[in-house]
Amino acid sequence: MSLKALWRGLADTGRLMVGVPSYQAYCAHMAEAHPDRPVLSATAFFRDRQQARYGGRGGGRCC
Structure with missing residues (x-):
């Protein structure tokens, strides 16, 4: 495995x-x-992913 592939895998895991x-x-x-x-564009x-994750909450508050 190349260093670039390893880095990409670690970055994807972190994300x-x-x-x-x-x-x-x-x-x-x-x-x-x-x-x-x-x-979709990037x-x-x-x-879209942000809306799916946080869209149901008003005002950006968690509680």
């Missing part, structure tokens, strides 16, 4: 630990499972 899914994994999934659907994907 998942804090709740940020991988855009590359999303793109691969969409190409394989939903080739007829448009793929910015739109990030906003």
Whole structure:
């Protein structure tokens, strides 16, 4: 395994630990499972995931 691949794996693991899914994994999934659907841009994907995670809470408060 190359150093670059190792770093990418560690970075993806860290992102998942804090709740940020991988855009590359999303793109691969969409190409394989939903080739007829448009793929979100990286910015739109990030906003969609943030909305899905935090959208139900008003005002940014946790409690």
